[in-house]
Amino acid sequence: xxxxxxxxxxxxxxxxxxxxxxxxxxxxxxxxxxxxxxxxxxxxxxxxxxxxxxxxxxxxxxxxxxxxxxxxxxxxxxxxxxxxxxxxxxxxxxxxxxxxxxxxxxxxxxxxxxxxxxxxxxxxxxxxxxxxxxxxxxxxxxxxxxxxxxxxxxxxxxxxxxxxxxxxxxxxxxxxxxxxxxxxxxxxxxxxxxxxxxxxxxxxxxxxxxxxxxxxxxxxxxxxxxxxxxxxxxxxxxxxxxxxxxxxxxxxxxxxxxxxxxxxxxxxxxxxxxxxxxxxxxxxxxxxxxxxxxxxxxxxxxxxxxxxxxxxxxxxxxxxxxxxxxxxxxxxxxxxxxxxxxxxxxxxxxxxxxxxxxxxxxxxxxxxxxxxxxxxxxxxxxxxxxxxxxxxxxxxxxxxxxxxxxxxxxxxxxxxxxxxxxxxxxxxxxxxxxxxxxxxxxxxxxxxxxxxxxxxxxxxxxxxxxxxxxxxxxxxxxxxxxxxxxxxxxxxxxxxxxxxxxxxxxxxxxxxxxxxxxxxxxxxxxxxxxxxxxxxxxxxxxxxxxxxxxxxxxxxxxxxxxxxxxxxxxxxxxxxxxxxxxxxxxxxxxxxxxxxxxxxxxxxxxxxxxxxxxxxxxxxxxxxxxxxxxxxxxxxxxxxxxxxxxxxxxxxxxxxxxxxxxxxxxxxxxxxxxxxxxxxxxxxxxxxxxxxxxxxxxxxxxxxxxxxxxxxxxxxxxxxxxxxx
Amino acid sequence: xxxxxxxxxxxxxxxxxxxxxxxxxxxxxxxxxxxxxxxxxxxxxxxxxxxxxxxxxxxxxxxxxxxxxxxxxxxxxxxxxxxxxxxxxxxxxxxxxxxxxxxxxxxxxxxxxxxxxxxxxxxxxxxxxxxxxxxxxxxxxxxxxxxxxxxxxxxxxxx
Numbered sequence: 001x002x003x004x005x006x007x008x009x010x011x012x013x014x015x016x017x018x019x020x021x022x023x024x025x026x027x028x029x030x031x032x033x034x035x036x037x038x039x040x041x042x043x044x045x046x047x048x049x050x051x052x053x054x055x056x057x058x059x060x061x062x063x064x065x066x067x068x069x070x071x072x073x074x075x076x077x078x079x080x081x082x083x084x085x086x087x088x089x090x091x092x093x094x095x096x097x098x099x100x101x102x103x104x105x106x107x108x109x110x111x112x113x114x115x116x117x118x119x120x121x122x123x124x125x126x127x128x129x130x131x132x133x134x135x136x137x138x139x140x141x142x143x144x145x146x147x148x149x150x151x152x153x154x155x156x157x158x159x160x161x162x163x164x165x166x167x168x169x170x171x172x173x174x175x176x177x178x179x180x181x182x183x184x185x186x187x188x189x190x191x192x193x194x195x196x197x198x199x200x201x202x203x204x205x206x207x208x209x210x211x212x213x214x215x216x217x218x219x220x221x222x223x224x225x226x227x228x229x230x231x232x233x234x235x236x237x238x239x240x241x242x243x244x245x246x247x248x249x250x251x252x253x254x255x256x257x258x259x260x261x262x263x264x265x266x267x268x269x270x271x272x273x274x275x276x277x278x279x280x281x282x283x284x285x286x287x288x289x290x291x292x293x294x295x296x297x298x299x300x301x302x303x304x305x306x307x308x309x310x311x312x313x314x315x316x317x318x319x320x321x322x323x324x325x326x327x328x329x330x331x332x333x334x335x336x337x338x339x340x341x342x343x344x345x346x347x348x349x350x351x352x353x354x355x356x357x358x359x360x361x362x363x364x365x366x367x368x369x370x371x372x373x374x375x376x377x378x379x380x381x382x383x384x385x386x387x388x389x390x391x392x393x394x395x396x397x398x399x400x401x402x403x404x405x406x407x408x409x410x411x412x413x414x415x416x417x418x419x420x421x422x423x424x425x426x427x428x429x430x431x432x433x434x435x436x437x438x439x440x441x442x443x444x445x446x447x448x449x450x451x452x453x454x455x456x457x458x459x460x461x462x463x464x465x466x467x468x469x470x471x472x473x474x475x476x477x478x479x480x481x482x483x484x485x486x487x488x489x490x491x492x493x494x495x496x497x498x499x500x501x502x503x504x505x506x507x508x509x510x511x512x513x514x515x516x517x518x519x520x521x522x523x524x525x526x527x528x529x530x531x532x533x534x535x536x537x538x539x540x541x542x543x544x545x546x547x548x549x550x551x552x553x554x555x556x557x558x559x560x561x562x563x564x565x566x567x568x569x570x571x572x573x574x575x576x577x578x579x580x581x582x583x584x585x586x587x588x589x590x591x592x593x594x595x596x597x598x599x600x601x602x603x604x605x606x607x608x609x610x611x612x613x614x615x616x617x618x619x620x621x622x623x624x625x626x627x628x629x630x631x632x633x634x635x636x637x638x639x640x641x642x643x644x645x646x647x648x649x650x651x652x653x654x655x656x657x658x659x660x661x662x663x664x665x666x667x668x669x670x671x672x673x674x675x676x677x678x679x680x681x682x683x684x685x686x687x688x689x690x691x692x693x694x695x696x697x698x699x700x701x702x703x704x705x706x707x708x709x710x711x712x713x714x715x716x717x718x719x720x721x722x723x724x725x
Numbered sequence: 726x727x728x729x730x731x732x733x734x735x736x737x738x739x740x741x742x743x744x745x746x747x748x749x750x751x752x753x754x755x756x757x758x759x760x761x762x763x764x765x766x767x768x769x770x771x772x773x774x775x776x777x778x779x780x781x782x783x784x785x786x787x788x789x790x791x792x793x794x795x796x797x798x799x800x801x802x803x804x805x806x807x808x809x810x811x812x813x814x815x816x817x818x819x820x821x822x823x824x825x826x827x828x829x830x831x832x833x834x835x836x837x838x839x840x841x842x843x844x845x846x847x848x849x850x851x852x853x854x855x856x857x858x859x860x861x862x863x864x865x866x867x868x869x870x871x872x873x874x875x876x877x878x879x880x881x882x883x884x
Contacts, residue, residue, distance in 0.1 A: 083752070091751035101751065507873050509795045526794050537748075537798040568797050570748040590748035595797045595833070595852035596873035598743050598859050605869060614869035620862045653865030697751070 035125025036140045037085060037133045038114035043124055046115030049108045053097045061150050062119050068098075069588075072119040072145045078574040079588050081138035089113045089131040095697055098687070100706050106131065117141055119149045170234075170256070170274065178261055178271030180311040184247050185293045191336065192406045197673040199245040202288035202333050203550060203627075204670070206404040207471035210552040211630045212671045216678035217716055218633030222647045222657045225714045228679065229267035233709035234258055237279020238687025240548070242627070242668025243711065246291050250672075250681070251310070253286040253333075255279045255709060257300040259308060265674040267713065271313030277302050285688055287548070287668070288333030288401060290341065292362050299330040299343045305360060307341075317365040321345060321358060333401040337411055337444045340368055344398025348374075349419065352390075355397050357413055357440070359447060369447030373398060373415050373435045381434035384457075388428050394419040396436040400548060403469045404444060405478070405494065411444045412469040412480060412494065420586035422573030423460040424532045430458030430523065437465040439482065439490075441497060451497030455482075455490060456521060460530065461510060461571055462542035462587065468550045470560065474610050481553075481609060483562060486510060487545030489607060490519070503612045505546070505605055506564050507594055509539045532575045539594055541569035543623070543694035550668065552628035552636060554650050558610055561636050561650065563624035564603035566594040567694055591698055601695055602640060604628075606653060616653035622702060623695045626682065629669040637680060639665025641695045642702050645682050645712075663708030666692065677721050680714045740765040740830070742837060742851030744778055747844070748799075756782050756843040763816070763837045765853050770827055774806060774818045776837065783843035784811035790818070792826070796833040796852055796873055803835065833875040 051060065054071070058064050062072035070076050080088055093109045095101040104112075110129050118124060120141035186200060194200045196213040204210045217225060233239060237255040244251045250264040256279040261270040279301070289298040295316055296308045303322040308315055321343055322328035329347040336342070340359040348355035354374035360367055373396035375381030377389075385393050395418035402413035418436035420426045426433070432454040441450040455465040465484035471494060472479050480494035487506035492499060499519030513522040530536050549563045574586040593599050602624050605617035622642035629637040630650050639645040645665045646658040667683035686692070686706065695702070715721070744761030746754075763776030778785065788808045793800025803826065806818040816839070822830065829835050833854050841848040857871040 087752035090753075090755060094751035094754045096751075504872065504874060505869065507796070509797050512795075512876070524795055524798075526798070535748075537793075537795070539797045568748075570799075588750070590750045590753070592748040592850075593743075593745040595742070595836075596854045596857075596871060599745055600862065603870075616865040616867055617870045618863050618865040619859075619870065648865075655863050697754075 036117055036122040037127055037135055038110075038117060038122075038124055038129035039126065040124040042111045042114035042128060043118045045108075046111035046113070049104070049112050050115050053104065054112065057098055062116070062145070071116050072149060073143050074577070075574070075586065076116075076120055077138065077141070077143035078586070081141075081143075082136065084134040084136055085113065085117070085129065086132060086134045088116070088137065089129075093131070098693060098696075101696070103706070119145055121145070170278070172274045172276040172278075174271075174273045174313055176269060176272045177314065178312045180249065180261070180270060183249075183294065183311045186246060186291050187293070188338065191292070198247070199243065199670040199672050200291060201335065202242065202244075202290070202401050202668070203403070203468060206335075206337070206406060207553070208403045208468045208550065209470065209555065210550060210627055210668070211554055213632045214671055214673055214678045215631060215633040216673070216721060217631065217635065217671075217680065219635055219649055219656055221716060221720055222633070222635055224716055224720055225647070225657055225659075225680065226717055228713050228715045230713065231262060231267050231711045233683070233711065234279070235707050235709055238285035239683060239685025239709040240285040240287055240666050240688040241683055241685070242288055242670055243681050243683075244289055244291055245670060245672040248674045250711075251289055251291060251296050252711065253289045253298055255284060255286075257286070257298070257302075259289065259296060259298055259313065261310070261313060264672060264679065265677075273308060273313040273315070275300055275306055275315075285331050285685070286333065287331060290334050290336045292336040292341075295362065297334060297336065297341050297362070299334050301330055303328040303330050303345065305334075305341065305343060305365065307362070307365060319360060319365040319367070332399040335401050335404060335411070336362055337404040338406070338409060339363075340444065342402060342411055342444070344401065344413065346397040346399045346416075348397060349394050354393065355395075357398050357402070357442065357447070359444070368445075371440070371442055371447045371449065373440070375434040384432045384434045386428050386431050388426070393433070395433070398466065400467050403471055405471055408478075408495065409444050410441050410450055410494070412471070413440045413442065414438070414466040414469055414482060414484075415440065416464045416466040417456075417459050417462060420573060420576050421460065421462045422530065422532070422571060422587055423458055424530045425573035425576045425586045427576075428458070430528065432457035437484070439465075439469060439480065439492060439497070441494065453492055453497045453499065455484060455519075456486065458523065460527060461538040461569075463510065463538075463540070463545070467546060467548060470551060470553050472553060472609050479609070481560060483546040483551065485540060485542065485544035485547060487540055487564060489560070489562070489612065491609070491612065501612050503607065503614075505562060505607070505614075506566055506603060507539055507596060508545065509537065530573070532573050535570040535572050535590070537568065537570050539568035540565065541567040541591055541690075541694060542589065543567055543690040547691040548689065549624055549691060550627035552630040553609070554630040554636070556632060557650055558608050559606045559615060559630075559650060560609050561604065561606045561628045561630060563626070563628060563638060564605055565623050565691060565694070566597045566601050566603055566619070567698060568592050568594050591694060593698070601699065604638060604648070604653065606650070618653050622699065623691055625664060625666040625688065625691055627668040629671060629680070631671060637669045637682070639667075639669065639682055641692070641699065641704070643684075643704055645669075659714075661712060662710070663705045664692070677715050682712055684708050684710050684712070736768065738767040739856035740767065740853040741856045742853050744776070744837065744839065744849040744851040747838070747847035747850050753844070756841070757848050758782050759812075759849050761839070761849055761851070763851060763853070764856070767830065770822045772820045772822050772830065774820075774837070775816070777815050778810075778839055778849060779813040781812045781839070781841050781848055783841045785814060785839050785841050785848070786845065788816040788837065788839045790835055791838050792829045792835050794834065795876060796854070798834075799836075800834070806837070808839075831875070833873055
């Protein structure tokens with residue numbers, strides 16, 4: 001039946017192609033004589049509107065970046081050439097700007113479409129575009145990008161050379177110099193054994209547990225939590241951060257690469273340094289900063305590493321992680337281990353060099369080592385890309401900070417999938433395309449590869465395995481646990497990299513099995529038979545399964561608590577020419593709700609790590625968009641797309657407390673103690689990639705303001721804890 | 726007779742699904758909205774299907790059972806359902822399934838799809854999966870709750 005339908009479809013395509021060829025000839029002739037279905041005035045207005053609302057993600061030259069597709073050139077024509085001007089208009093109007101579909105007036109959307117058509121070689125005519133014209137785009141545009149579009153005048157200031165977008169208009173530089181007295185430098189020993197009063201590391205400790213031994217706030221009194229203070233953060237860009245706390249000071253990676261120190265008890269600003277560049281929507285969420293000795297470290301979104309004086313906020317040193325102006329990017333935060341600042345790198349799309357993990361002397365900023373995450377031809381693993389030329393080997397980004405085992409002196413990192421997304425586009429079959437979608441174990445002093453584990457050789461649906469590596473010991477056995485977008489919870493031996501176990505946590509249909517001994521996944525047969533320009537289904541969608549909102553490990557209960565997403569998609573991979581240049585994901589996506597979930601996108605689940613046994617789970621309509629924080633008070637805190645921040649009973653999953661915040665709760669909750677009182681801090685934020693954009697598209701009945709980046713800090717009332725001075 | 730009826734009842738299998746929008750992008754979104762629910766009973770090889778739909782953006786034109794190579798993987802039309810109503814309405818059907826169709830149903834590969842005037846290649850769909858109680862939003866279940874992983878072979882790692 002499938003074949004006959006497919007054959008019928010091919011017949012229709014053949015007829016359609018002939019018809020389209022005639023239509024293209026006719027339309028092209030029309031375009032030559034009368035121009036396209038839009039005017040010069042619309043193009044001019046559209047250029048301005050595009051710069052204001054679109055360029056931040058799709059770039060001023062419409063080249064796209066990351067998950068934001070190209071809107072001009074061959075990539076655009078692959079996706080849109082066969083579709084109509086009305087479909088383009090409807091698509092943009094329904095979904096754009098990112099997370100704010102339908103928020104512009106109709107004329108502005110029409111003007112933006114006119115500009116995009118012009119940017120693909122279509123000529124303006126005398127009739128204005130009103131959104132109803134069903135003209136095949138390839139009949140009026142050829143993907144030839146005019147020079148003034150391909151190389152626009154730089155607006156300046158924004159990430160990645162994009163126009164300002166929604167970036168704030170504020171001056172850069174240090175606006176408040178601090179004068180913090182008696183600051184206690186952070187030692188290696190303090191990082192190895194963090195004081196529960198502090199939150200010294202992105203995920204709470206080197207092992208990424210996101211767990212606190214504090215228990216003043218507990219399942220017995222959490223219903224009395226109340227807001228103690230809040231702090232508005234910069235608007236613009238993406239916000240998905242988590243504060244770092246030391247010695248009663250909250251260090252905050254604000255958007256636009258602004259670093260702030262706040263009194264963690266009162267919210268008073270102690271110092272501020274606006275490092276810049278200003279944020280736009282695209283890839284500007286800094287998930288963390290780091291503290292060590294007397295410095296604060298931050299890897300700014302333009303791939304520049306700064307060390308600031310923790311007491312004053314002044315820049316002590318700075319160094320380029322990657323060559324400026326090449327589009328390299330940082331979002332994942334960083335760790336400090338054994339005196340070295342270790343950072344990843346993102347948006348490496350075939351331009352050389354490839355992505356790498358690099359380490360810098362914490363005192364001087366001098367680079368100590370670099371490990372490239374794409375294997376070049378002739379190097380170990382280089383043959384895992386088949387015949388793909390070196391400058392077409394893309395992906396392997398490290399957009400989540402690694403973890404560290406001080407006893408083994410090994411740092412563990414996950415890597416992103418290879419690009420283009422789909423096997424058929426990439427032309428690398430089921431080869432493992434090292435070191436994409438792998439766990440890397442690197443010597444923290446030298447960067448030497450101790451071992452790697454390739455989780456998903458041949459991965460083809462944008463299902464990253466890049467997220468946190470959680471280090472858990474079971475007696476003498478040292479394990480590493482991680483979960484990627486496929487929703488498979490992995491357990492490895494972190495000394496050797498040997499596969500130990502795996503567990504599905506959400507429905508998935510990409511893999512039909514797994515080899516029990518090696519962990520090798522077995523693809524669904526029709527996935528292996530994929531072709532370019534054909535739709536193929538995948539559950540979960542590229543929003544994950546699990547995505548960047550990280551897990552928490554509660555050691556007392558041996559539970560890992562996992563935020564999960566439930567959605568599926570159809571994907572279509574483009575034909576990609578094997579040419580030198582920037583490699584894009586080259587795929588299209590159509591979303592749908594995951595079967596068997598009753599339309600619930602969010603799922604929170606707890607698994608016992610010793611046995612991999614599922615202990616509890618619950619579902620809800622809204623996706624979770626924060627990491628989980630667990631505490632010895634038998635509480636797990638988590639926030640969601642529908643503005644709800646909640647605490648659940650870690651042992652049972654029962655919701656014990658909720659609060660509705662002004663906009664999307666996104667980031668990483670942390671807890672700390674100051675003057676005898678336990679505080680819980682969480683951020684609200686917009687943007688953040690697939691986990692944010694997918695529910696924006698699918699959960700139309702859930703609304704949130706398009707602003708409101710902030711930090712909220714909760715504690716129990718003084719009558720419960722005693723008065724705090 | 727009573728005993729026989731009881732045995733027959735016990736052999737029945739119940740399936741259900743919520744109908745939600747087919748896979749869509751922004752250009753399609755306006756035409757693929759709506760909601761619905763379908764239940765099905767399998768008694769031996771006889772399948773009885775009934776359901777309701779609502780709030781389609783355009784009038785429903787037909788409804789069918791389809792079968793694909795996996796849960797959540799679209800495929801080809803299998804059997805026609807009877808349809809009444811336009812933007813809101815109901816669907817039903819009674820069928821005798823052959824062995825291949827039975828296997829597909831039991832593996833979760835059969836889905837209901839409603840097509841409409843503005844979405845002739847699909848407006849709503851939902852995979853028929855074993856009836857399962859959904860405890861409600863934010864209500865925890867022991868274990869991992871319902872995971873419709875019916876078609877993975879036994880070599881998947883499970884404890």
